[in-house]
Amino acid sequence: MNASLLEVRDLKVHYPVRSGFLRRVNDHVRAVDGVSFSCRKGKTTGLVGESGSGKTTIGRAIIRLAPITSGSIHFDDQEITGLSKGGFFPLRKRMQMVFQDPFNSLNPRMSVFQIIAEPLEIHFPQMSKADRRKRAAELIDRVGLSATQLDRYPHEFSGGQRQRIGIARALAVEPEFIICDEPVSALDVSIQAQIVNLLQDLQQELGLTYLFIAHDLAVVEHISDDVLVMTGGKIVEQASAEAIYADPQSDYTKKLLEAVPKF
Amino acid sequence: MSLLEVNNLKIRFHGRDETVEAVKGIDFTLNEGETLAVVGESGSGKSVTALSLTRLLPPAPTCQSSGEIRLDGRDINSLSARELRKLRGKEIAYIFQEPSSSLNPVFTVGYQIAEAIKLHIPGEKDVTGRVIDALKAVGIRDAEKRYKAYPHEMSGGMQQRVMIAMALACEPRILVADEPTTALDVTIQKQIMDLLAEIRQQRKMSIVLITHNFGIVSGFADRVVVMFRGEIVEQGQTEDVLRNPQHPYTKALIACIPRLGSKQERLTTIDYESLVSS
Numbered sequence: 008m009n010a011s012l013l014e015v016r017d018l019k020v021h022y023p024v025r026s027g028f029l030r031r032v033n034d035h036v037r038a039v040d041g042v043s044f045s046c047r048k049g050k051t052t053g054l055v056g057e058s059g060s061g062k063t064t065i066g067r068a069i070i071r072l073a074p075i076t077s078g079s080i081h082f083d084d085q086e087i088t089g090l091s092k093g094g095f096f097p098l099r100k101r102m103q104m105v106f107q108d109p110f111n112s113l114n115p116r117m118s119v120f121q122i123i124a125e126p127l128e129i130h131f132p133q134m135s136k137a138d139r140r141k142r143a144a145e146l147i148d149r150v151g152l153s154a155t156q157l158d159r160y161p162h163e164f165s166g167g168q169r170q171r172i173g174i175a176r177a178l179a180v181e182p183e184f185i186i187c188d189e190p191v192s193a194l195d196v197s198i199q200a201q202i203v204n205l206l207q208d209l210q211q212e213l214g215l216t217y218l219f220i221a222h223d224l225a226v227v228e229h230i231s232d233d234v235l236v237m238t239g240g241k242i243v244e245q246a247s248a249e250a251i252y253a254d255p256q257s258d259y260t261k262k263l264l265e266a267v268p269k270f
Numbered sequence: 271m272s273l274l275e276v277n278n279l280k281i282r283f284h285g286r287d288e289t290v291e292a293v294k295g296i297d298f299t300l301n302e303g304e305t306l307a308v309v310g311e312s313g314s315g316k317s318v319t320a321l322s323l324t325r326l327l328p329p330a331p332t333c334q335s336s337g338e339i340r341l342d343g344r345d346i347n348s349l350s351a352r353e354l355r356k357l358r359g360k361e362i363a364y365i366f367q368e369p370s371s372s373l374n375p376v377f378t379v380g381y382q383i384a385e386a387i388k389l390h391i392p393g394e395k396d397v398t399g400r401v402i403d404a405l406k407a408v409g410i411r412d413a414e415k416r417y418k419a420y421p422h423e424m425s426g427g428m429q430q431r432v433m434i435a436m437a438l439a440c441e442p443r444i445l446v447a448d449e450p451t452t453a454l455d456v457t458i459q460k461q462i463m464d465l466l467a468e469i470r471q472q473r474k475m476s477i478v479l480i481t482h483n484f485g486i487v488s489g490f491a492d493r494v495v496v497m498f499r500g501e502i503v504e505q506g507q508t509e510d511v512l513r514n515p516q517h518p519y520t521k522a523l524i525a526c527i528p529r530l531g532s533k534q535e536r537l538t539t540i541d542y543e544s545l546v547s548s
């Protein structure tokens with residue numbers, strides 16, 4: 008057993024639904040409805056499940072982009088839900104997120120270099136611009152793009168290329184923990200493999216911990232040590248990757264595995 | 271004559287200090303009722319090819335395209351702005367690769383689907399009912415409640431399904447679906463593909479399906495086009511291309527598909543240098 012880096016206990020995120028002329032709150036979407044799990048240090052926890060089941064919301068709640076209704080989150084044995092903005096700041100360098108929607112998460116007015124260098128500027132203010140440029144060039148190369156593209160803007164890239172820019176940005180500050188939300192969904196199978204191998208190499212070298220959200224069950228099986236399965240805001244099954252695939256317990260997991268298109 | 275014919279299509283982007291040749295002279299056709307899958311490398315020109323079909327690319331001088339695109343024998347390049355607007359949606363509808371790029375953040379999803387319905391089916395009496403049916407058909411739970419949600423209040427996969435519902439509400443002759451199921455779990459993915467298959471059959475709709483998912487290609491497409499660095503390196507019947515690929519890129523790509531239940535140490539990637547030199 009490894010020590011856990013992240014511990015989530017009974018997490019709930021409920022969004023108010025407003026309607027009518029006065030936009031009164033008359034209902035709630037229970038996006039995340041009481042989930043508990045942990046991510047072991049240096050390991051990968053796969054998170055799969057129904058579209059709309061709350062996967063992204065869990066990731067966003069961890070990095071404080073979604074409002075927590077109740078529950079607790081411990082990172083490296085520190086309770087982080089109650090931290091002030093300043094108290095949370097040092098953790099921003101230690102945890103990063105690769106967002107599901109690259110189009111929305113890359114600032115259209117910033118060049119690729121500026122996008123990757125921004126977190127470096129914030130967390131390594133002493134780093135020179137030349138060093139930032141060098142680091143950005145190295146990262147862009149590792150995700151299969153070219154340093155000659157650093158001065159281009161997000162709209163000048165394909166969907167899969169934008170997705171890789173988001174990965175390079177998340178890796179820039181050498182975080183310990185990365186929430187990867189559908190990080191390879193827009194990539195062809197070869198580049199997808201290149202990115203997955205890169206994530207695994209970094210894990211080997213630096214002991215990174217991943218929460219890996221994806222719909223591609225073969226990729227999740229390959230990269231994960233543990234797997235969580237969600238539907239309707241709840242975790243319906245959690246086990247080691249081997250166990251879930253070899254011997255699924257919940258009806259939903261069985262249904263998922265059966266629906267994988269065969270080729 | 272095919273429904274859609276593309277001849278010697280070239281697309282170029284002029285940046286500040288470099289020119290990207292995104293598409294380097296490709297040819298393909300699409301028949302009525304046929305599903306054509308477009309697969310290939312990330313960045314190989316699939317999405318820009320799709321956009322060029324109704325002249326949705328950025329204007330000159332940023333982007334220049336040449337070649338011939340014929341729909342029912344009509345040259346797309348000869349159409350007026352008005353004719354083009356009529357063509358988009360009604361004749362050729364899109365499911366764009368990134369939903370957030372095409373859903374309007376300030377209107378509810380229900381409103382946006384309703385607008386599409388009103389535009390394309392003018393006589394419709396019960397627009398709201400139709401919107402709710404459309405949302406149910408793509409598997410949105412609590413459709414009666416959710417049609418008042420704004421795009422940012424929906425998950426990635428729900429936004430993708432809203433776009434699918436919008437494109438289908440137009441009852442197009444040709445559906446261009448650019449990675450339509452990347453944010454969907456496999457059970458909903460199956461539901462969507464079944465829905466498309468049903469509509470394809472009922473209305474003889476043709477589909478251009480851009481995807482990285484070979485499972486979907488295998489179960490759904492009649493023919494496949496394989497793109498690599500702006501060129502079509504191979505095209506043919508789905509069975510032939512998948513079982514017996516001819517081009518080294520296609521072979522190498524298929525060898526990279528991760529398989530459920532076959533644990534590998536490392537995933538296979540393409541050695542591009544040996545590919546380009548061979």
Ligand SMILES: Nc1ncnc2c1ncn2[C@@H]1O[C@H](COP(=O)(O)OP(=O)(O)OP(=O)(O)O)[C@@H](O)[C@H]1O
Nearest residue numbers: 022038058059060061062063064423424425426427
């Ligand atoms: N800002 C918000 N306001 C209201 N509801 C929201 C908001 N964000 C998310 N939701 C709702 O919370 C639920 C969970 O969404 P989430 O994005 O976490 O799903 P997901 O599991 O990531 O789905 P997908 O696989 O489709 O990306 C959905 O019903 C969604 O509509």
Ligand SMILES: Nc1ncnc2c1ncn2[C@@H]1O[C@H](COP(=O)(O)OP(=O)(O)OP(=O)(O)O)[C@@H](O)[C@H]1O
Nearest residue numbers: 163164165166167283292312313314315316317318
């Ligand atoms: N507006 C633009 N300006 C400059 N270059 C562009 C622009 N749009 C696309 N490109 C370039 O054109 C090429 C083809 O892009 P396209 O979006 O068609 O790729 P794709 O095959 O759809 O890839 P993906 O599978 O990653 O979505 C890419 O190299 C991209 O960088």
Ligand SMILES: [Mg+2]
Nearest residue numbers: 063107425426
């Ligand atoms: Mg999500």
Ligand SMILES: [Mg+2]
Nearest residue numbers: 165166317367
């Ligand atoms: Mg694309």
